[in-house]
Amino acid sequence: MAAVTPDQLHDHHHGPTGLMRWITTTNHKDIGTMYLIFSFIMFLAGGVMALTIRAELFSPGLQVVEPELFNQLTTLHGLVMVFGAIMPAFVGFANWMIPLMIGASDMAFARMNNWSFWLLPPAAILLIGSFFVPGGATAAGWTLYPPLSIQMGMGMDMAIFAVHIMGISSIMGAINIVVTILNMRAPGMTMMKMPLFCWTWLITAYLLIAVMPVLAGAVTMLLTDRHFGTSFFNAAGGGDPVLYQHIFWFFGHPEVYIMILPAFGIVSQIIPTFARKPLFGYASMVYATSSIAILSFVVWAHHMFTTGMPTAGQLFFMYATLLIAVPTGVKVFNWIATMWRGSMTFETPMLWATGFIFVFTMGGFTGLICAIAPIDIQIHDTYYVVAHFHYVLVAGSLFALFAGAYYWLPKWTGRMPDEKIGKLHFWCSLIFFNITFFPMHFLGLAGMPRRVPDYALQFADFNMLASIGAFGFGLSQLIFLWVVIKAARGQGEKATARSWEAAEGLEWTVPSPAPHHTFEEVPVVK
Amino acid sequence: MSLSGRLAASAVLLTASQGVFAQSRYNFQPPVTTVAEQIYDLHTLMLIICLVIFIVVFGVMFWSVFKHRKSRGAVAANFHENTTVEIVWTVIPVFILLGMAWPATKTILDMRDTTDPDITIKATGYQWKWGYDYLQGEGEGIRFVSNLSTPLAQIQGREDKGENYLLEVDNPMVVPVGAKVRMLITANDVIHSWWVPAFGVKQDAIPGFIRDTWFRADKEGVFRGVCAELCGKDHAFMPIEVHVVSTTQYADWVNGLKVASIAQVAADDRDWTRDDLIARGGEVYAAHCVACHQASGAGIPPAFPALDGSELVKGEHAGLLDIVLNGKQGTAMAAFGGQLSDVEVAAVTTYLRNSWGNSVGDEIAPDEVAGVRTR
Ligand code: HEM
Ligand SMILES: [Cu+2]
Ligand SMILES: [Cu+2]
Numbered sequence: 001m002a003a004v005t006p007d008q009l010h011d012h013h014h015g016p017t018g019l020m021r022w023i024t025t026t027n028h029k030d031i032g033t034m035y036l037i038f039s040f041i042m043f044l045a046g047g048v049m050a051l052t053i054r055a056e057l058f059s060p061g062l063q064v065v066e067p068e069l070f071n072q073l074t075t076l077h078g079l080v081m082v083f084g085a086i087m088p089a090f091v092g093f094a095n096w097m098i099p100l101m102i103g104a105s106d107m108a109f110a111r112m113n114n115w116s117f118w119l120l121p122p123a124a125i126l127l128i129g130s131f132f133v134p135g136g137a138t139a140a141g142w143t144l145y146p147p148l149s150i151q152m153g154m155g156m157d158m159a160i161f162a163v164h165i166m167g168i169s170s171i172m173g174a175i176n177i178v179v180t181i182l183n184m185r186a187p188g189m190t191m192m193k194m195p196l197f198c199w200t201w202l203i204t205a206y207l208l209i210a211v212m213p214v215l216a217g218a219v220t221m222l223l224t225d226r227h228f229g230t231s232f233f234n235a236a237g238g239g240d241p242v243l244y245q246h247i248f249w250f251f252g253h254p255e256v257y258i259m260i261l262p263a264f265g266i267v268s269q270i271i272p273t274f275a276r277k278p279l280f281g282y283a284s285m286v287y288a289t290s291s292i293a294i295l296s297f298v299v300w301a302h303h304m305f306t307t308g309m310p311t312a313g314q315l316f317f318m319y320a321t322l323l324i325a326v327p328t329g330v331k332v333f334n335w336i337a338t339m340w341r342g343s344m345t346f347e348t349p350m351l352w353a354t355g356f357i358f359v360f361t362m363g364g365f366t367g368l369i370c371a372i373a374p375i376d377i378q379i380h381d382t383y384y385v386v387a388h389f390h391y392v393l394v395a396g397s398l399f400a401l402f403a404g405a406y407y408w409l410p411k412w413t414g415r416m417p418d419e420k421i422g423k424l425h426f427w428c429s430l431i432f433f434n435i436t437f438f439p440m441h442f443l444g445l446a447g448m449p450r451r452v453p454d455y456a457l458q459f460a461d462f463n464m465l466a467s468i469g470a471f472g473f474g475l476s477q478l479i480f481l482w483v484v485i486k487a488a489r490g491q492g493e494k495a496t497a498r499s500w501e502a503a504e505g506l507e508w509t510v511p512s513p514a515p516h517h518t519f520e521e522v523p524v525v526k
Numbered sequence: 527m528s529l530s531g532r533l534a535a536s537a538v539l540l541t542a543s544q545g546v547f548a549q550s551r552y553n554f555q556p557p558v559t560t561v562a563e564q565i566y567d568l569h570t571l572m573l574i575i576c577l578v579i580f581i582v583v584f585g586v587m588f589w590s591v592f593k594h595r596k597s598r599g600a601v602a603a604n605f606h607e608n609t610t611v612e613i614v615w616t617v618i619p620v621f622i623l624l625g626m627a628w629p630a631t632k633t634i635l636d637m638r639d640t641t642d643p644d645i646t647i648k649a650t651g652y653q654w655k656w657g658y659d660y661l662q663g664e665g666e667g668i669r670f671v672s673n674l675s676t677p678l679a680q681i682q683g684r685e686d687k688g689e690n691y692l693l694e695v696d697n698p699m700v701v702p703v704g705a706k707v708r709m710l711i712t713a714n715d716v717i718h719s720w721w722v723p724a725f726g727v728k729q730d731a732i733p734g735f736i737r738d739t740w741f742r743a744d745k746e747g748v749f750r751g752v753c754a755e756l757c758g759k760d761h762a763f764m765p766i767e768v769h770v771v772s773t774t775q776y777a778d779w780v781n782g783l784k785v786a787s788i789a790q791v792a793a794d795d796r797d798w799t800r801d802d803l804i805a806r807g808g809e810v811y812a813a814h815c816v817a818c819h820q821a822s823g824a825g826i827p828p829a830f831p832a833l834d835g836s837e838l839v840k841g842e843h844a845g846l847l848d849i850v851l852n853g854k855q856g857t858a859m860a861a862f863g864g865q866l867s868d869v870e871v872a873a874v875t876t877y878l879r880n881s882w883g884n885s886v887g888d889e890i891a892p893d894e895v896a897g898v899r900t901r
Contacts (some may be wrong), residue, residue: 060691061683067759068826135828141756147733148716148758150856153828226856235734236855241717242732276596278606306719306754307730308711308737311638315631322623326616332583333615339590343602346595354591358584365576372572372626374565374633377728378554381719381754442552445569447723449754452762454681456692458551 023118026110027516028095031117033412035092036405038120040481042084045128047474049077054436054470056453057463070453071139072155076127078142079159082259083166084124086397090262091116091173093404094201096412098177100507100514101195103186103523108179109172116172123165130155141451143252144219146233146244150226157226160219167212174205174212181205186506188525192286195505196279199286200265203293207254207261210297215251218244242307249300257296259393261289263360263400264331267353269505270407271335274350275342276502281334288327288334295324305376314373321371325364332361347500348422352403355430356396363391366441381451384444390437402429402480410495414513415487422483428476435469555723558745558770562726564633572626579622637726640740643708645701651711651718651731651753653858654760654817657865658699661710665780671865672697673813674763681763693750696813698767702776703746712736715853715860716758722751722768730755743770758858759829760817794869800876800889807877810870818858823882830858834882843890846875847898868895 016024025031053073056064065073095113099106107113130137135153138144149156181202185194221244224230231237233244264285272279279285301309301317309317335357344350366388370376379385402425409417439462444450448459455463486492495512506525510518550556557563594600645663649656652671660668675696679685688694701707711720713731721728725741743749751766771779798806812821815833819825823834833839839846850871853861862871872892879886 060687062681063683067762068829071756071759071761139758145717145756148756151716151758151829151858235732241734275594276602277604280606281612282606284607284612306728307732308739311634314634314638318630318634319627322627325623326619329619330612330616336583336587336590337608337611338606339587339594341600341603341605342590342594343596343600344591344594345597354587357587361580361583365580368576368626369569369572372568372630374561374630374637374726375569375572377637378562378565378569378723378726380728381756445553446550447555447752449721449752449762451756452752454692454762457687457689 026114028099028107031113032092032096034117035088035095039085039089039092042080042124046077046080046085049073051470051474054467058467060455060457060460062454067453068139072137074451075139075141076137079127086259088120089401094177097507098180098198100518101198101505102189103506103519104180104184105519107176108184109176112172113176116169119165119169123162126158126162130158143248146222146241149222160223163219164216167216170208170212174208177201177205186523186525196268196285197265200261200289203289204258204261207258207293211251211254214247218247245304249303253300254296257292259397263397266400266404267356270349270353270403271338273500273503275339275344277338277342280337284330285334288330291327292324302371305373306380318371318373325368328364332357348417348419348426349403349407351426352399352406356399356403359395360392363388363396379444381449382444383440383448383450386450387437387440387444395433409487410499410512411507411514413487414495415490416493416495417483418486418492421479425476425479429473432469432472432476436466436473439465557726558724558743559726559741561637562724565726568629568633640708640738643740644705646708648710649720651713652860653715653758654764656766668783670697674765693765695765695767698769700769700771700779702773703743703770706740706742708738708740710736710738717755718753718757719755720766721754722749722766724749728754746770746772803873803876803889804880807873810874811877833878839878840884840886850875868892871895
């Protein structure tokens with residue numbers, strides 16, 4: 001995507017060139033591009049780990065990796081995908097699109113923006129590099145529960161520092177987004193006229209500012225328990241291992257919404273465009289997003305139903321979790337009402353958005369089933385949960401990211417995405433995704449625990465199916481690379497400013513590709 | 527069966543072939559306790575509710591996807607809100623959720639009622655095995671450790687895998703049918719989770735804390751479960767096997783163990799030669815140490831140090847006994863003092879000093895272990 005912002009064409013860019021241009025850039029489009037490339041690299045790295053896991057699980061017995069390495073791979077797969085792929089990808093979208101959508105010339109704190117990106121590569125090196133230190137990477141699961149995480153070698157300390165660094169990066173990115181949205185909107189762009197993507201990111205940014213410090217605190221307590229003789233989580237010293245879980249999930253549940261709210265925003269931009277009809281229930285979408293965010297602070301212990309909390313606690317967290325289904329339902333209903341009596345076409349972005357609604361909602365249903373505490377006690381820590389969160393994270397967050405990438409690719413590169421290859425990517429992903437993850441529901445119900453390198457014989461056939469699907473899914477993602485490279489190299493149909501027939505919003509009033517500097521003269525929104 | 531359960535069950539008959547749902551391949555294992563049965567019914571009820579919503583919502587969506595297409599000449603309407611509709615689809619889900627929460631609440635209250643047990647058993651999670659202590663009721667005083675019995679050769683693919691691959695143990699937990707069993711669950715090192723799906727019981731085992739749960743098995747048989755919380759390297763290899771037997775069989779089992787343990791105590795109370803200790807120590811090593819330190823004594827450094835050639839192993843008795851009895855904080859090395867008798871500790875330490883390349887040529891006597899313990 002280097003061709004994205006051809007600065008040669010625009011004489012006001014006089015900064016350094018070559019590598020130094022990227023290292024010193026304060027341009028929101030350059031930084032957005034770097035975030036997107038970084039997250040795709042991390043996505044591939046996490047994907048290779050996932051495929052190694054699936055290779056080991058292809059059949060019962062130990063064949064490919066030893067249990068220690070297997071646990072390291074599941075742990076790093078989770079950390080890399082959550083903190084390295086999904087979160088930075090959404091920040092990349094925010095950088096590119098929020099200024100364009102609200103008519104601002106750049107992000108509010110352009111230098112800090114550079115810094116928040118350039119913190120990420122060192123964090124990634126710490127994480128991936130930890131495989132090569134004595135003892136290997138941390139193998140305590142991405143949740144890093146003590147006392148197991150206390151037993152780990154120095155790979156664990158590297159992961160802790162990586163989490164710290166990525167947390168700082170996220171907080172700085174979030175502050176930037178909040179200030180940009182609140183202060184830099186073009187005249188006439190009132191809050192309730194803002195594109196929904198900006199709304200969902202505004203709320204997400206507040207969630208990030210609220211919970212990333214909590215995570216940083218939790219892992220710092222791990223660090224001092226490991227090296228400085230404290231006993232926060234050590235019962236022998238008067239601490240409590242379960243305390244860590246409370247702190248972690250107080251971060252962890254809002255975190256899942258950090259990964260899905262911007263996805264809701266992207267889909268809410270795309271559906272109206274291809275239905276040629278305004279978004280249904282704009283105001284209720286804003287309220288639903290806010291209620292989801294607020295409720296997400298009072299449901300954390302639904303990840304802990306088996307720790308043995310008081311009955312009243314189980315009941316409270318079950319009821320609160322069920323309640324989140326209401327605003328989530330409102331969103332789905334609004335999208336469908338937007339489609340209803342529209343005049344729809346199904347270009348690649350719309351296919352992904354429709355696929356998102358369909359498959360994400362299946363993850364919502366299993367979430368509801370997990371929320372029923374007695375059922376969760378059976379399926380917690382089984383493959384059922386693995387299926388659930390991949391339906392919401394892969395078919396949810398990731399599919400929405402692809403939808404957004406196809407949708408805004410013309411604005412980034414000046415070329416329309418290749419429809420044939422894009423559709424191939426969609427259908428391969430959708431089919432292989434379901435082959436991989438649908439059977440996992442059955443595995444979990446029938447009693448297969450998660451995070452195991454080996455399993456009993458009755459689980460053999462579904463595991464084989466899931467592994468086949470996983471390799472298909474992994475390979476399908478190379479198709480995406482093809483589409484993007486093609487457009488970035490300037491091949492394919494040239495895009496007009498309003499690349500899609502019925503696209504609405506300020507981002508479509510600037511040329512495609514968007515010039516290096518946009519909205520230096522402030523636009524006015526009527 | 528509760529009302530919702532009956533509703534659910536009859537609906538299953540209508541919506542799916544009974545055969546598919548009765549097998550545990552696609553669904554929960556057949557329940558053998560009332561709690562597990564309630565969970566099973568709750569899940570069926572949830573599935574049906576979700577299925578109905580799914581059909582309605584996606585029926586509408588796909589109708590729209592196929593009918594309201596530009597290529598079919600559809601012209602876009604321009605509505606973008608409707609307060610009545612929006613209120614309706616906020617309020618109806620609330621009622622559906624209440625319908626789900628009600629039976630779930632009843633089940634929770636039932637699951638938590640651990641009062642008046644007939645038998646109380648404490649299960650302790652160790653890296654990577656379970657220990658059982660019968661604390662109250664018939665069999666009080668029985669204690670044993672339960673290890674995976676699947677041979678390594680099967681795991682590594684050098685032998686055909688048996689029917690109960692990874693779900694079989696050397697010493698299963700035994701309980702009488704129809705008795706209310708209260709389980710006290712704890713752990714020694716890291717968090718584990720004691721899970722028997724057919725009983726509807728899963729309880730995290732938390733080091734330093736004791737949590738409880740209960741079950742009353744209505745059917746005799748062998749029921750298998752696994753550790754459900756990631757606990758390190760051999761998390762996949764510490765299953766749970768529970769035999770539910772008739773009351774008379776249970777009494778026989780209890781008596782058999784009592785006699786055997788008296789015999790064992792008598793047999794252990796003798797003078798031990800070095801060779802006897804080494805032989806006995808080999809058994810103890812295979813049961814308790816081999817998972818980490820490996821049969822070759824080479825360990826898996828740096829997490830699991832080698833014992834072959836170790837200065838600590840070959841050095842002063844006190845140092846070796848200290849780490850075996852008290853473990854090492856912050857590592858996977860457990861305190862075995864609570865699990866092993868004096869004879870067993872003496873045997874295994876003697877074995878270490880005289881195996882592989884280690885040839886110290888002395889022995890550690892059970893009395894010496896007893897002496898260290900009392901200090
Ligand atoms: C209708 C909405 C949702 C509900 C009711 C719900 C409910 C739950 C529950 C109860 C669990 C705990 C299961 C267990 O560990 O036993 C869980 C796990 C999880 N959920 Fe969701 N969820 C929803 C949406 C999401 C979304 C949108 C995401 C992310 C984008 C997400 C990501 C996860 C993840 C990553 C886990 C696994 C955490 C772990 O490692 O234990 N969920 N969900
Ligand atoms: Cu949660
Ligand atoms: Cu375990």
